[in-house]
Amino acid sequence: MNKKDLDPTISPAHAFGVQFRRSRETKGLTQAQLGDLLGVTGTYVGCFERASRMPHIDTVNRADEVLETGGTLALMYWNIRHAALFEGFPEFTECEAKATELRLFELGIMPGLLQTPEYAQVELAAGVSRGNISTEQAAERLSFRLARQAAITRQSAPMIHVVMDESALRWQVGGPAVMVPQLRRVEELAELPNMIIQVAPFSLGARRPFHHSLTLLTLPNHMQIGYVEDMKQGHLERDIPTVREWSRDYARLQADAPSVADSMATVRAVRKELER
Secondary structure, three states, rough: HHHHHHHOOHHHHHHHHHHHHHHHHHOOOOOOHHHHHOOOOOOHHHHHHOOOOOOOHHHHHHHHHHHHOOOHHHHHHHHOOHHHHOOOOHHHHHHHHHHHHHEEEEOOOHHHHHOOOOHHHHHHHHHHHOOOOOOHHHHHHHHHHHHHHHHHOOOOEEEEEEEOOOOHHHHOOHHHHHHHHHHHHOOOOOOOEEEEEEOOOOHHHHOOEEEEEOEEEOOOOOOOOEEEEEOEEEEEEEHHHHHHHHHHHHHHHHHHOOOOHHHHHHHHHHHHHHOO
C-alpha cells in the first residue's frame, strides 16, 4: 500500500499512519533517517506509516520528541486502544491535544490532568473491584490518563484553569499515603505559569453552577466546545448557545471561588491535617 492509498477515515490506525508520515515529512526526514533516530529500521517506519504494524509506546513517545509533535502521536496511539474508554472520550482528547485553553470543573475526584500515578491507580482499582471495568481496561485508562498529562508542559502548552469542588480534596482516595503526595502535586502545579487552580468551597452552596464535571476547550481557531460525562458515556458539545451558557457559568464560578492563594492555603491545610 503506498501513501496515497492510506485513508485516515478508515480507522484510527490509518489516521495514525497518515499523521506519522506527515510529521516525518515536515521535518524533512527519510524513513531510514527517522528509523536511525528511533532505534528501528526504515522498513519498520514504513510499516507504521502504512498502518500494517503499530509501534511500541516507547517508540511513539520518542517519535513525538524527535518530530516535535507536542505529544500528538502518543494521544493518537492511545485513541487506537480506546475500547476501554468512555464513548465520546477519544474525540474529546483529540480536541484537547489541539486546545489553546482548557477550563475544568471537577466534583469529588481530582481532575485526571492533575492526578499522580498512585492516585489514578487507586481510583481505577475501585472501578475494578465494583466490576465496572476489567483489570485490562483499568491499565489502559491509567496509561492514557498519564499520557494526556503531557499537555501541561508541552511546547506551546495551553492555559489551564481548574476549579475543583472542595469534595475533591476531602474524599480520601487511598488514604493519607496517597492523598498527601497528591495534594503536594496540586500545590506544585499551581506554581506553573500556564496553570490556575482554585477550590470551590462547600460554602458556595447554590452559587456553584455545575452539578457535574465539565471541561471547556478553546481551539486554535477560537472556537469553544464543551465536554461532559455521565456514568456511561461522554458528550462533546459544539452547540454555540449551550457552550456560551456554560462559559458564562464558568466565569461566574471563577469569580465566586477563592483566589489561587487562598485556594492553595486550603489545599495545604487539608494536607497538613492528613500528615498529622
